Amino acid sequence: MKTVEDIFSALEERFGAKREMLDKWGMTVIVSANYLHNAAQFLKCESDIKFEMLVDIAGIDYLTYPNHEGPRFAVSYSFKSMSNAGARFRLKVLVSEDNLSVPTISDLYANANWYEREVWDQFGIKFAGHPDLRRLLNHVEFVGHPLRKDYPAQKRQWLSTNDYLLPELEQRLEVLGYKVIKRSKEVETNDNEFLEGSIKA
Amino acid sequence: MIVLDPNGEKLNLMPLNVGPSHPATHGCLRFLAAMDGETIVASVEEIGYLHRGFEKMVERGTWQQVVPYTDRLNYCSAIMNNIAYCRTVEKMFGVDIPERCKVLRVIVNELSRINDHFVCVAAAFQDLGGTTPFMYAFNPREEIMCIWEKLTGARLTNSFARIGGLYRDSYDGFEKDVLAALDSTEKALKDLHACLDRNRIFLDRTVGIGKISAEKAISYGWTGPCLRASGVASDLRKDEPYYDYETYDWEVVVGTQGDCNDRLQVRLAEIEESVKIVRQALKRLAPGPVDIVDPRIRVPAHKLAYQDMEGLIGRFKSVYEGIRVPEGEFYCGTECANGELGFTIVSDGSGHPYRIKVRPPCLTQFAAFHELVEGGMLADSMAVLSGLNIIAGELDR
Secondary structure: OOOHHHHHHHHHHHOOHHHOOOOOOOOOOOOHHHHHHHHHHHHHHOOOOOOOOEEEEEEEEEOOOOOOOOOOOOEEEEEEEOOOOOEEEEEEEEOOOOOOOOOOOOOOOOHHHHHHHHHHHHHOOEEOOOOOOOOOOOOOOOOOOOOOOOOOOOOOOOOOOOOOOOOOOOOOOHHOOEEEEOOHHHHOOHHHHHOOOOOOO | EEEEEEEEEEEEOOOEEEEEOHHHHOOOOOOEEEOOOOOOEEEEEOOOOOOOHHHHHHHHHHOOOOOHHOOOOOOHHHHHHHHHHHHHHHHHOOOOOHHHHHHHHHHHHHHHHHHHHHHHHHHHHHHHHHHHHHHHHHHHHHHHHHHHHHHHHOOOOOOOOOOOOEEEOOOOOHHHHHHHHHHHHHHHHHHHHHHHHHOHHHHHHOOOOOOOHHHHHHHOOHHHHHHHOOOEEEEEEHHHHOOHHHHHHOOOOOOOOOOOOHHHHHHHHHHHHHHHHHHHHHHHOOOOOOOOOOOEEEOOOOOHHOOHHHHHHHHHHHHHHOOOOOEEEEEEEEEEOOOOEEEEEEEEOOOOOOEEEEEEEHHHHHHOHHHHHHOOEHHHHHHHHHHHHHHHHHOOO
């Protein structure tokens, strides 16, 4: 019977992964961003315990963490095995401020699409290769990334209009094999016209 | 907009906005659909209308002060969220809660599950135009709500669990009230099945609607009753047992089709299983303490604080500075009414949470919404939406 320790040794051998000692209760492994996609693929398809489900992606900002050394941000991926019920695994990628980019795994796990959008929204970490990296929870007009430790919690922003969504709808139609030949006239409005009737105008 | 479909045929599609404030969207959800007549060709969703910054707010308080915020995640079964959060922190402390607390938590957990499932099925039926089952389902729900009032002092946002115990022990006559609520739950289940099972209109509206395969559901990270409706017997109460769930006699309910009807029927069948668990748990409910005795985790009782200096210090310390959770990072998921509610917790060893990330079960289910409704009718999208039981409170946090 294989255990998550064996999976960790395999990851260590293949991708130079390191055990995250902060997780004293479960198994968390740090991989470099370059190997993230391969490591996720390995966990999903090749390892002895297959982790078919991506449970969560969480961004972490270590700016005010006491005695923290190393890159400011981290993205943590939680996986769960369906074939081997009860087995869990976490991958962690450290992200430094000068290169805020992590490869996407949305091609492997369908729900990574929204989770990665959320991390982008809240922390400003980009996911290279993501099909549609927009904000998820915050408003389109929102400026900044609120879950960063240097974003003041009481700060207010003036938001005036709703999300447009028509370009995204066209994009979805293209994915489904449709071809847009004449766009809706609302798509090409100029800003003034768009804001007319809203609070700002 | 004018488009060419995959066969090269010209179509005139109408973009139609649904939500965010719509009677059938249960909270604030919005989707934009490209309509061909009454058929949805493509759909994109937008969420965030109820985003209150849960994760930012909790960083400013102490660990115990997170509990009322968790009420506002899935407000149909608030106590379950409290317990899920407290369980995660207790695991980080490495403490074991007393037996009576475990059994009480199982009871309130399962009663909350019954409540949540009743709301979901009742609202789903209401959205399809049937008002009778709504009343059948809300009668026992009201009885459980009355139990909450007596037990916690609140109906909706209870904040009943505490790290290392419960807000207070059960009241006199609790068992009798629970048994009465279980009886009316069983009666309501009979009535609901009589309304639903052979109802031609209901079956036409839900059977084969919003189907999803097991592989796709897993890839989208579905959990809970929605995943089980697709035929995957995955339940954390069995897979990673806690509070002795494995010692109770109950079954994991599994559907076959993964359609809208299965998702509702699985919920009704789960109510039956919950009733079974609560009945067994009531027999195990023996007198004893509900809180752990450790002033570093659970505040000492009022009685101690008034008579004992250590107790007074313990109360001051845990109220002013907060309890100190061991430094580290941890993810722990708990089976809630909608699926796996997980908390990724980062602690720096101080009295305030450094970071708490919530993994809401609804988010993954709503992320697959476009796949469920595309190709169906607009009216079907409402049946699908209510079958998924999207709770905007936990979806948007």
